[in-house]
Amino acid sequence: MAADKNLIGEINNNLRHLIQLLQTRSKKIRKETGITGPQLLAMKTLTEFPDISISELARRIYLHPATVVGIVDRLEGRSFVKRRRSKTDLRQVNVRLTAKGKGALQKAPGAARAPVLDGLETLPDRKLKRLSVSLAQLVRILDLSAKGPILKRRRGRPRKEESMPVKRRGRKSS
Amino acid sequence: MAADKNLIGEINNNLRHLIQLLQTRSKKIRKETGITGPQLLAMKTLTEFPDISISELARRIYLHPATVVGIVDRLEGRSFVKRRRSKTDLRQVNVRLTAKGKGALQKAPGAARAPVLDGLETLPDRKLKRLSVSLAQLVRILDLSAKGPILKRRRGRPRKEESMPVKRRGRKSS
DNA sequence: CCGTGATTATTTGTATACGAATCTTGCAAT
DNA sequence: ATTGCAAGATTCGTATACAAATAATCACGG
Structure with missing residues (x-):
């Protein structure tokens, strides 16, 4: 067994396995808390960086903006977060946690708060x-x-904006 | 900065990033070859283990059987694989590559054949x-x-079966 | 032989996840 | 000012991905 091939193949295999384990983990968290892993991650990020745009949130959790739209949709549907159109840049939409959202985060069990690393501390x-x-x-x-x-x-500049109701844009409104 | 917290946080972050990179990679492979990462992985596995059941295929690539059904559906739709009901165990459905599927695998560029590790060899x-x-x-x-x-x-026993057309079962056929 | 529980593939429902297309807004060059 | 291009959020289409429910089959005990 050629050492190189096997090493790389093993790494590949372990990556697959790893992803599956994280996936299963997300499902379990959902059963326990009613919130999925990505949703939880988004909310955690919003705790650290309140009132950031969809794009910035997407960058911070390494997801495509289109994906984040869906996640925020669901969170907003449960009133965990709220959208506001930025005043200084009408293209942007800022997201922030609601009181209910913060409460839900606090109620989440330990496993949920540290999305990956139960056993790592050992x-x-x-x-x-x-x-x-x-x-x-x-x-x-x-x-x-x-x-x-x-x-x-990429140079990031600080942003400050205030409230405003959000009207959807894009290709088509239903 | 507390060493522990940061280390674990960093690991978490890198895992997120890693998953996203693999995701993007899969999309790129799809554009180049018309086949997605999971589909390619399934076909590669079928090269190594021809004519295995849906469940065994699922185990080998660390996916849920329900997910594999979808992947095999799409592959079969393009005639890259073929389903056959097992003769010895009528519950099982075996999957094997077609000539067209093998051809598609060979035509896939190097990046596709080693789903992850372009730069790893360096x-x-x-x-x-x-x-x-x-x-x-x-x-x-x-x-x-x-x-x-x-x-x-889990003890795996070898299986041998032969051909038979496949009729779908389950909750409802359209 | 008959029931009972386990195994297998499938369907349904829901949530990611991304690319491409689209609309709006911002910005800079002319 | 006008034009044109870039950036932001959204929609659409497609593909994963899993849990739960379902139907068929198997294996086994009686």
């Missing part, structure tokens, strides 16, 4: 560090491979 | 080994945490 620091480094390396490699030789610079 | 063996070990560790921890204290033994 690992010695050394292995934890190694895991972190390896993951970062993997991400970096995939990232470069994805973006190719191009490297895009 | 890594020195030492780092590769560390990555593999860390991933395995992570998977093991999540797996245990998912299954809890219970450990289920």
Whole structure:
């Protein structure tokens, strides 16, 4: 068994398995809390960065804006978050947690608050560090491979806006 | 910055990012080959293990049988695979690649054939080994945490069956 | 032989998840 | 000002992905 091939194949396999485990985990959290993993992640992010736009939220949780629209739709449907059209830039829509949303977050059990890492705390620091480094390396490699030789610079500027009701736009309103 | 919290948070973050990168990768493969990542994975698995049941295929690629049904549906729709009801166990449905499916696999570019690891080969063996070990560790921890204290033994027995046309069953046929 | 529970594939329902198209708004160059 | 292009949010279409329910079959005990 060629060492290289097997190593890479094993990594591949473990990645598949890993993703499936995280998926199952999300389902379990949903059964326990009524909130899915991505929804929880979005709300957690909104705790840390209140009132950010859809796009910025998407960037922070590594999702496509179109995906985040759906997640926010569902959260808003349950009154966990609220949308507001930005005053300074009418294209943007800002999202923020409601009191009900904050309450739901607090009621979520520990497993939900730390979306991944139940057993990780039992690992010695050394292995934890190694895991972190390896993951970062993997991400970096995939990232470069994805973006190719191009490297895009992005400057973020602070934003401040206030309220305003939100009217949907886009291709078609039902 | 508390070392522990940050490490775990970073791992979490990198996992998110990693999943998104793999997702994007799958889409790119689809544009290039017309076949998605999971479909490709299923076909690759069928190359290695021809004529296995839906359940076994699902186990091998770490997916829920219900998910695999959809994937096989689409592959069968394009005549890349074929379903056959097992003769020895009428509950099972076996899947195998067609000539067209094999051809499509061969035509898939290198990136598609190694679903993840373009840049990985450039890594020195030492780092590769560390990555593999860390991933395995992570998977093991999540797996245990998912299954809890219970450990289920599964014995797989070999299966051999032959042809037969497939008629759909289940809740309702359209 | 007959019932009972387990196994297998499927369907249904719901939630991600992304790309492409679209509309609105912002911004800069002419 | 006008034109044109970029950025933001949304919709649509498609593909994962899983749990629960369902139907068929199997394996087994009596």
